[in-house]
Amino acid sequence: MHCVIVRYPFELTRGGVLASMAGVRPELVTGDSVTIGRRRYPVMQVGEVITRQDRRDFTGGEVIRAMARLGFTCHGRPEATPTPEADAPLQAASELLASPDPQDA
Secondary structure (H helix, E strand, O other), X not given: OEEEEOOEEEEOOHHHHHHHHOOXXXXXXXXXXXXXXXXXXXXXXXXXXXXOOOHHHOOHHHHHHHHXXXXXXXXXXXXXXXXXXXXXXXXXXXXXXXXXXXXXX
């Protein structure tokens, strides 16, 4: 498939991307990501490997568009899940404000 990333034309194939990413250890995913094989890679890491360009030279959108056209599964930024420990002080304060004071009765 012909695509343009970093203003350079690339002929990418699904097999070529799989071969390029074989043996590459995934970095921690903090933003958009792509599932290649059984691993989930950050899009900027994938772009750097397949284009051999610096990450500052291209956008994640260019890589996501190319990977989606090749049939790879693309994922958005992971949702932050609040931890119960972080909610505990807020929950306690909310309960204190919402309940009537037993001494006023």
